[in-house]
Amino acid sequence: MATKIVITSGKGGVGKTTVTSNLGVALNNLGYRVLLIDLDFGLNNLDVVMGIENRVSYDILDVFEGRCRVKQALVEIKEHKNLFVLPSITKTVSSISGQNIKLIIEKVNAIFDYIILDCPAGIDVGFHRAISIADEAIVVTTPQLSSLRDADKVISILKSYRLDRVSLAINRVRGDLILENKMMMPSDVEGLLKTNLIGVLPEEDIVFLSSGGVPKNSSSYKAYKILSQNLIKNTKKIYDTTSKYSGFFGSIKRGLKRL
Numbered sequence: 001m002a003t004k005i006v007i008t009s010g011k012g013g014v015g016k017t018t019v020t021s022n023l024g025v026a027l028n029n030l031g032y033r034v035l036l037i038d039l040d041f042g043l044n045n046l047d048v049v050m051g052i053e054n055r056v057s058y059d060i061l062d063v064f065e066g067r068c069r070v071k072q073a074l075v076e077i078k079e080h081k082n083l084f085v086l087p088s089i090t091k092t093v094s095s096i097s098g099q100n101i102k103l104i105i106e107k108v109n110a111i112f113d114y115i116i117l118d119c120p121a122g123i124d125v126g127f128h129r130a131i132s133i134a135d136e137a138i139v140v141t142t143p144q145l146s147s148l149r150d151a152d153k154v155i156s157i158l159k160s161y162r163l164d165r166v167s168l169a170i171n172r173v174r175g176d177l178i179l180e181n182k183m184m185m186p187s188d189v190e191g192l193l194k195t196n197l198i199g200v201l202p203e204e205d206i207v208f209l210s211s212g213g214v215p216k217n218s219s220s221y222k223a224y225k226i227l228s229q230n231l232i233k234n235t236k237k238i239y240d241t242t243s244k245y246s247g248f249f250g251s252i253k254r255g256l257k258r259l
Ligand SMILES: Nc1ncnc2c1ncn2[C@@H]1O[C@H](COP(=O)(O)OP(=O)(O)OP(=O)(O)O)[C@@H](O)[C@H]1O
Pocket: 009, 011, 012, 013, 014, 015, 016, 017, 018, 019, 040, 120, 121, 171, 172, 173, 201, 202, 203, 204, 205, 206, 208
């Protein structure tokens, strides 16, 4: 039976799709069978982020309306055996409920270890549809105030769903700004939102449009590896974004980043 994890945030553009794809790759790198489902109907872009947009034959609507079986709609990522995407619908559809999607997922539940659900922004019907399918949630926020306020609201709504676990991932964290007291520290964000922190993900100028995932020598690769391990083992190791900006060479890097 797969564990179904929804990646949500309230606020748009904070990194839900980025976290969905990179966490999927990280879990797959650890040997797990992973299915990513884009529940952002109409504004879907997980297919593009995962580099499969030209290989999509069927989507969730085709499955729902009986034009194909679930397995026919799944697209396997070339570079990653056992990492699949169930493509989203390219138009807004309100006729598909969370229960309908649950029934679709049930047919492939046994062949995956993790099913990661990419939730739309906002807290309306698409949000509730995605949450109602999940066993647990990861709330993505950035350290900015507007994002934190939305995350707080989402966390309080999630309480009514009685999920097995609600965790926090802070995205776009800049160690150089933390050291200069210009960005909130992850531990402070965790305290403010009163939610267990399982991932600190650095701001990184790398190309995120990569189905193979982020490069192995990048900070993001390490950060997502830690996030996936925390998720599986229920541990609390946190990626330190400040270490590369500390000390003599670190302060030079910090100075260069300002230029
Ligand atoms: N850690 C990061 N460092 C740099 N850029 C990032 C990071 N995380 C996300 N981005 C960029 O931010 C933009 C928004 O990310 P993404 O699409 O994942 O957000 P989203 O929450 O899914 O948005 P939406 O609410 O519209 O679905 C993208 O261009 C993505 O590449």
